[in-house]
Amino acid sequence: MIEFQNVSFQYNDLDILKNFHITFRRNQISCLMGPSGVGKTTIANMMAKLIFPQKGQVTGIENAVYSYVFQEPRLLPWYSVYESIDFVLKDVYPIQERKKVVLKYLEMVGLESFRDYEPEQLSGGMAQRVSLARAFAYPSNVLIMDEPFKGLDMKLKQEMLSSFQRLWTESKRTVLFITHDIEEAISLSHEIYVLKNSPVEILENIVGVQGKDNHLIRNKLQNIHLL
Template sequence: MELIMIKLNNVCKEYNNELLYNNFNIDFEENKISCILGPSGIGKTTLVNMITGLIIPDSGEIMLPLNSKFSYVFQEPRLLEWYSVYDNIEFVLREYYNIAERKAIINKTLALVGLSDFSNYKISELSGGMAQRVSLARAFAYPSNILILDEPFKGLDYKLEEDLLIKFKSIWQNDKRTVLFITHDIEQALFLSDYIYIFNNKPVEVVYRLSMDKSLSIDAKNIIKKYL
């Protein structure tokens, strides 16, 4: 039996005089990649911001493990451009590890994303794809138990998108955490996810939930398109 990591009960949220969520309920399983798939502007990021505490719901409850920590990977790398690759990762680890531990963790995560030879480069010297790999390394280096992916592969060319998706899945399989993956890209959702939650309507509803381990024999892509 899978454990529930995140649970929302009867959550309501109004934004710009529009009711986005009305008595909304959803569960996310521990150490699984759960994709929140839906049209742009539907309220996917608002949901994640409520889960992480950046936004307070108007009513309802959000249940998380005590002392939950979050890592983020956004569409833009959101790195300190005047810092080196190494220092960008080291910066978020100082509170938790000593110097030797930080060095070992950083070297390990940079190797996983193929950037061992670039640890002393400034972010401003990197390509966009390399900077996003630094973001992935930083997210896994940080001692989080919940990882938020907010459209991190959006706008990339096909080869780079494919490379980052493969790298992410490979790292995650060796360091599993609960992942909430926001996207409106069906191919990305199918490749990466254990579960796909299709969001639609106003207020938001989960119009379909797809379990990928039970969907190998069905036309998952057409099912998703039907509900989007």
């Protein structure tokens, strides 16, 4: 479990976090929702050890190994689909094992026949699937996803959600998932935190999402958004 214990953090004399507490359960998908600028990315960056508490502590990340999926695929233009995944594994596996891992994850996102394509030849949805495959192929135990499906049309989004669910079921890890989209949160998450204000407060915490009535959760989240 990753736990923020009485964490405080200021930026330009503005309190972003103040005596803040939140927990993220191991090998579960925790979603952060809330308005832009509320502090979601600050929490993600602190979990990733890119910034550090000025007071308090974050526990459970001592042995964390990270991978990321961002809103943009962030593929290097001179690497093929295959090379984009192979590149992050060069210091992890010997060449023959790397090949098996890369092909396995390309198959899981339906891109095995596009292995030699370069980013400019891919649609936006295909490029983001490469990004997903790359994140899961890397042997991390913490995955941070910052609005990875934003801007995709409904059909592409559903394909991405299905790809993510397949990948996570095959290779479970602790996931921090940031989104503004209620349907994404309900579809993927085990736990949803709705944040407000600055310094950050938890307005709502919904646990056991996958075992609950989606209609009730949807109504609750929609009502919160209207506040």
